Amino acid sequence: MKKILIIEDDENIANAEKLILEGDYxxxxxxxxxxxxxxxxxxxxxxxxxxxxxxxRGGYDVCYNIRQEENLKSTKILMVTALNQQVxxxxxxxxxxxxxxxxxxxxxDLLSNVSKLLNGQ
Amino acid sequence: xxxxxxxxxxxxxxxxxxxxxxxxGAFFKSAVEFIIFLLLSYMVISEFLxxxxxxxxxxxxxxxxxxxxxxxxxxxQVIIYAGVLFTDFDIIDLNSFWPVVDRILSLITLVxxxxxxxxxxxxxxxxxxxxxxxxxxxxxxxGGIVVEISWILQDNISxxxxxxxxxxxxxxxxxxxxYALYELLLHSKRLRYRGNIxxxxxxxxxxxxxxxxxxxxxxxxxxxxxxLEQPFPVIAILLLTQVTYLKLVDKAYLREKLSETEEKxxxxxxxxxxxxxxxxxxxxxxxxxxxxxxxxxxxxxxxxFGELNEKQKEALNIIESESDRLSRLISDILSLSKLxxxxxGLRLDVFDMNVLKNPLYYAxxxxxxxxxSFYMPPRFAVRADKAMxxxxxxxxxxxxxxxxxxxxxxxxxxxxxxxxxxLSVADTGKGIAKKEMSKLFDKFYQVEEHMTRTKGxxxxxxxxxxxxxxxxxxxxxxxxxxxxxxxxxxxxxxxxNREVKI
Numbered sequence: 001m002k003k004i005l006i007i008e009d010d011e012n013i014a015n016a017e018k019l020i021l022e023g024d025y026x027x028x029x030x031x032x033x034x035x036x037x038x039x040x041x042x043x044x045x046x047x048x049x050x051x052x053x054x055x056x057r058g059g060y061d062v063c064y065n066i067r068q069e070e071n072l073k074s075t076k077i078l079m080v081t082a083l084n085q086q087v088x089x090x091x092x093x094x095x096x097x098x099x100x101x102x103x104x105x106x107x108x109d110l111l112s113n114v115s116k117l118l119n120g121q
Numbered sequence: 122x123x124x125x126x127x128x129x130x131x132x133x134x135x136x137x138x139x140x141x142x143x144x145x146g147a148f149f150k151s152a153v154e155f156i157i158f159l160l161l162s163y164m165v166i167s168e169f170l171x172x173x174x175x176x177x178x179x180x181x182x183x184x185x186x187x188x189x190x191x192x193x194x195x196x197x198q199v200i201i202y203a204g205v206l207f208t209d210f211d212i213i214d215l216n217s218f219w220p221v222v223d224r225i226l227s228l229i230t231l232v233x234x235x236x237x238x239x240x241x242x243x244x245x246x247x248x249x250x251x252x253x254x255x256x257x258x259x260x261x262x263x264g265g266i267v268v269e270i271s272w273i274l275q276d277n278i279s280x281x282x283x284x285x286x287x288x289x290x291x292x293x294x295x296x297x298x299x300y301a302l303y304e305l306l307l308h309s310k311r312l313r314y315r316g317n318i319x320x321x322x323x324x325x326x327x328x329x330x331x332x333x334x335x336x337x338x339x340x341x342x343x344x345x346x347x348x349l350e351q352p353f354p355v356i357a358i359l360l361l362t363q364v365t366y367l368k369l370v371d372k373a374y375l376r377e378k379l380s381e382t383e384e385k386x387x388x389x390x391x392x393x394x395x396x397x398x399x400x401x402x403x404x405x406x407x408x409x410x411x412x413x414x415x416x417x418x419x420x421x422x423x424x425x426f427g428e429l430n431e432k433q434k435e436a437l438n439i440i441e442s443e444s445d446r447l448s449r450l451i452s453d454i455l456s457l458s459k460l461x462x463x464x465x466g467l468r469l470d471v472f473d474m475n476v477l478k479n480p481l482y483y484a485x486x487x488x489x490x491x492x493x494s495f496y497m498p499p500r501f502a503v504r505a506d507k508a509m510x511x512x513x514x515x516x517x518x519x520x521x522x523x524x525x526x527x528x529x530x531x532x533x534x535x536x537x538x539x540x541x542x543x544l545s546v547a548d549t550g551k552g553i554a555k556k557e558m559s560k561l562f563d564k565f566y567q568v569e570e571h572m573t574r575t576k577g578x579x580x581x582x583x584x585x586x587x588x589x590x591x592x593x594x595x596x597x598x599x600x601x602x603x604x605x606x607x608x609x610x611x612x613x614x615x616x617x618n619r620e621v622k623i
Contacts (some may be wrong), residue, residue: 010409016416019425053405082408104412104448107419 001026002118005045007036007062008080009053017049020107021114033062040066045075047118050097052081060095067096076117080105148202154358155199158192161362184365187233191358194226228293234361235301235322295329298322317367321360327353393462400458407451414444446579453581456512457564460588467506467592469617474501474535474544477514483522483531490527493518497535503542505613509589510544516582517546517609524607525550540615541595547608553601561599562587586611593617 004021005028008014018027028043030036040048048066052059059079066072077096082103099113140146165188169181301322331353418441420426422434429437459465478495486493503510514533521531529549536543553561560566565580590597593613601607 010413012413013409013416016413016420019420020416082405082412103408104415104444107416107423110416 002047003028003043003045004047004049004114005030005036005040005043006049007031007033007059008049008051010051013051017110020110025114025118033058037062037065040072040075041069044071047076047078047114049078049080049114052079063097064095078113078117144202144205148199148206151195151198151202155192155195157358157362158188158195161365162188162192165365183233183237187230187237188365190226190230190233194230197226228290228297231294231297231325235297291329291332295326295333298326298329302326317360317364321357321364324353324360325357397458397462400455404451404455408448411444411448411451414440415448418444450579450581453579453585457581457585457588460585460592467617468508469504470507471502471504472507474503474510475499476507477511477533482511482515483518485519485522486531489522489525491522491525492530493533494530495533497533498537501535501537501542503613504615504617505593506589509592510613513586513589513611514544514546516586517544517611520582520609521546521548521550521607524548529606538612541612542615543610543612545608545610547606549606552603552605553599553607554603558599558601562597 002025004025006014006017007030008017009031011031014029014031018029021027028039028045030039036048036050050059050063059081063077063079066075066077076098078099078101079097080101080103099117101109101113141150162185165181165184169178169185172178172181302319418437421429422437422441474497475495480487483493518531518533525531525548531549532545532547534545534547536545562583564584566583567580587597590611590613594617595611595613598610598612599607600610
């Protein structure tokens, strides 16, 4: 089973995402940027679902750091944000995001984006 | 105690005018004039030295020259009259050339004054202005030379000067002032304080006029007329002084107004930025809990937390459609706020309107069994903000679908109308009453019908459409009949460059 790491500070959303995905994937959760980064280094996930507005370290920074790691270079990153201005999207692309999801999203959107990133190409 | 009224009897005035024409009076008058011009020259010169603006520097340069020449003229007069009063200098010695020199100086000064005050009119047409100045000076010089030569050929100079010389110079003065008034009449709108300048030159005009009458009617012998013309040059100069002062003061006033405006702008900008940040933060804060709502709804509906009975499923459907509506409302408010803040400029691009034929934009039509047809050329390229025009289309067509019964139809057409192009969305729905028309594009206005509210409208769709159309400098037209249907037509000008409002 493919591994997914969710880095999301809102517990409810993190929990909901886990429940939606745990049927088909192995799901790990972190509530904070730095913790998430550590876990990522340890378990080497196939996909990271990253929330933009994280406490302490912003989503962009975490994304950037993850991309700097050697063995995380092939990990897919799906960024989740409530802000959907053009500026944020291009910034996301610059730090190495693979896809974007805007809040609020449907469970179906989450599933289809995840499967596209992990299985499609 | 003398009665106040006796001081200003005609007799006293007469005596004063007479005094002015004597050497003492002349000295007094020239001394007063000298002091006025000294102050004025000081004001203008210091202003000129302080100014950085090149245009204004030019304008002030002419003022400066005019007033300095007046200054020199009056200084010479003061010296001469002082000489006559306090030394043995005999004015008869001067009689041979002084009147000519004096007249020439006066004329040059007059020309300079006229040009200084009319300068703002000619500012853009520098060639014409310089040409006129040179022409005028040339006329004076020729006139002066003619007089000089005639003087050389005459024996009795005072006879000549008394009549023909005077006559000639008076004519020149008259012509110069008439020219000034003519230019003022033609271009008065471009001059500030034109009333005052007009008045000054009219008053100045009186001097050669009176002199004229004197020469024509009384052979230049009327003392009365000669006395009468004494104060007018001074009055005219005073008026022109007032104008100069006003113009100089203007700068201080304008500077103050400018800094006031800058302050106001800073405050406004700050408020606007705060509002934008607020809306942005709020919409983010609203979207986060909404995400949880949707995700858990989904989990519930998919039986993740157990089987659901019919009633529970119904309840969840209602929760889902209401939270969808909430989501759309937040998006619309954010959109409208961004559009209204004016910060979002148009992203102009050339695109084909045929991209609107994407069924994703009108998915609801299929559910309601409404047919959607398109009438536009296979290639219809337009220049506009693609995202915004798409939004306009989506809003119009979802309205059309919303207000049309099952089995109805919606027609979308695009037309090239020469200087503008149009997008039209027509439906066979219930139509819009006349009384609703004026409020159609108001924020949150929804036609008062129970049905439409539960259909999930936000009331902002048409406000957003109107705002986008305004930004493109276009217009929108609504045709509707109750029971028959409605047609919304949007017109966008093709030439957006000059007219686009940002």
